[in-house]
Amino acid sequence: MNFLKEMFVFLRKRKKLWLAPIILVIVLMGALLVLGQGSVLAPFIYTLF
Numbered sequence: 001m002n003f004l005k006e007m008f009v010f011l012r013k014r015k016k017l018w019l020a021p022i023i024l025v026i027v028l029m030g031a032l033l034v035l036g037q038g039s040v041l042a043p044f045i046y047t048l049f
Helices: 002-013 017-036 042-046
Strands: none
Touching (some): 002 017
């Protein structure tokens, strides 16, 4: 959790808050790929890409 707090403070201090949604989407897409790799839903997830 400390990493997230430091990242938010960095983005706010550097006036780069517009990057927060982009970073969030990239992290969620990565988590979807990692979690879906070994599951039965993998063929359906890969059709999205």
